[in-house]
Amino acid sequence: MSTPPNFASNLLGLVLRIGFPCAILAAGWFGFQYLADQAERPPAPKAKEFLLRSRVEEMEVVDYAVEVKTHAVVQPHNLVTISSQVSGAVAKVSPLFEVGAYFREGETLVEIDPRDYKTALSMAKSQLTAAQSELKLAKVVEDRKLRLIESNAVSQGEVDAASASREQAEANVALAESQVEQAELELERTKVIAPFNGRVKSKLIGLGQLAGNNTPLGEVFAIDYVEVRLPISGEQRKFLDLPEFPGDPPIRVELRDGINASNDTVWTGQIVRTEGVLDEDSRDLFAIARIDDPFGRESGKPPLRISQPVLASIEGKVLKDVIALPRGAVRQLDNIVLVNRANKTLLPLKIEALWSDAEKVIVPSAAIPQGTWLATTPLPFTPKGAEIEIIPPAETSVSIADSTAADSDTNTTN
Structure with missing residues (x-):
């Protein structure tokens, strides 16, 4: 059965009348949303240039006195065992013969029944x-x-x-x-006499005890001076003139408490000889330092006790015409970063140290180019020739521009 022509024509006209307005409305809504988004979206920011920043430090040519640091334990120079030379019962024990007691040469410490x-x-x-x-x-x-x-x-x-x-x-x-x-x-x-001015380390006998010939009675040590056996490595020995013969001059050494870091007492002594034999394991050479009046009986200083760990600082040679770099400015053991004074650009440099310790790294002055500063701020990367912004010192109000002008005046004057 066929559709009447009038009905099809009417249906097409209805679709056109409804669809065309809807399409116009949809197109208008999408256009409005697009224009609204464009109006609300801020413009993309301009890329900001990144500039490295660092503090700098002047480098001065100086004469640097090397200070060799090592550690050791205090030991008596004369430790002996007091023994009985005759047999018999112990009749008297002096109050001076107690552990830690002081005694003088010639005093009776123990008496055997006579x-x-x-x-x-x-x-x-x-x-x-x-x-x-x-x-x-x-x-x-x-x-x-x-x-x-x-x-x-x-x-x-x-x-x-x-x-x-x-x-x-x-x-x-x-x-x-x-x-x-x-x-x-x-x-x-029968009277056991003190052989020197000393102190009792140990007591091995008591009143009434039977002592035989050569029976140990106790240990005593001399107190006129003590010795410290200081290990010196091969690298450190190059900077020390250690005494080898009796006429060689001694070397001054300072000792500090190796247990209590807050103890600011300093004991002074002198290295008077070396053992002359390298340690089989470490190949260190042991230098013997002598410290007079260790218990402070004459000087009044705190006592330097036997078996006390100490930190030693030894006066070494003086290095001429060198630059002392702060340890914190040296990266990866042998790299530093310099800043060109003229154009404020980076200059990474590999150094070879003459001497280094916990605070300073010493390099020859000829190894550092003139007209440069030392960069002291850790930097993430240090490309050669990169421009850098210098951070002014916090304690001064002098601007970098003033510093630059001063440098320019100085260069003009020169």
């Missing part, structure tokens, strides 16, 4: 008296025989016998005198 040795001395003296009497009698007999032989009243054999008796009596007297000396010496040895 009664047996006094008896032995009395017996030796009695034997000496008897021997002296026998010698006196022998001399009288010999003198009488010598007078009688002149008148042929006695024979030569009797004279020789009298002379032999006298010689025997003289030998007996000498032996008795030696026995007396030995008895006196053993009686004297």
Whole structure:
């Protein structure tokens, strides 16, 4: 069945009447939204130029005194074990013979019971008296025989016998005198005498204890001075004139507490010799420093105790015509960044240090180009020739322009 022509024509006209206005409205809405977005969107910002910034520091040519730092432990120069030279019970122990106590040379520290040795001395003296009497009698007999032989009243054999008796009596007297000396010496040895001015490290015996010959009684050490055994590496030895022979001048050294960093006490001493043998493991050479009056009994300083760790600073050679760079400005051990004074551009430079420590890196002045500053601010990258903005010091109000003008005046003057 076919559609009537009038109905199709009417339907097409209805679609055109409705669709055309809708299309115009849709196109108008999209155009409005597009224009609105364009009006609200701000213009794209212009790309900002990035400029490196750094603080700079003047570099001065100086004479730099090297200071070698090392560490060690304080030790006594004379540590001995006090022993008994005779046998017997300990009769007296001096209050000076206690751990940590001070004593003076010649003072009695320990006394062994002396009664047996006094008896032995009395017996030796009695034997000496008897021997002296026998010698006196022998001399009288010999003198009488010598007078009688002149008148042929006695024979030569009797004279020789009298002379032999006298010689025997003289030998007996000498032996008795030696026995007396030995008895006196053993009686004297019942008192253990301090061999030097010192201090007690350990006490190994007490009152009433039986001591045998060569029994250790304790350990003592001298207090007139102490020694410090300082390890010196091969690199450090190049900057020190260490004494090798008796006539060589000593080197001054300063010691500080190696445990308590807040202790500002400084003990001074002198390196007086070296051991002359390198350590088998580290190949260090040990220098021996001497510190007088370590316990401050004369100077009044705090004591420098035995076995105390110390940090040592040793005066070394003076390096001439060098530049001391701050350690913080040296990157990757041997790289620095310079700034050209004229055009404020970067100049990265590789250096070879003569000496370095925790604070400074020392380089020869000829290694640093003239007319440059040292950049001290860490930079993310340092392209050669890049322009840089200099950060003025916080404590001054001088502008970079003023500094530049001053540099220009100086260069003009020069």
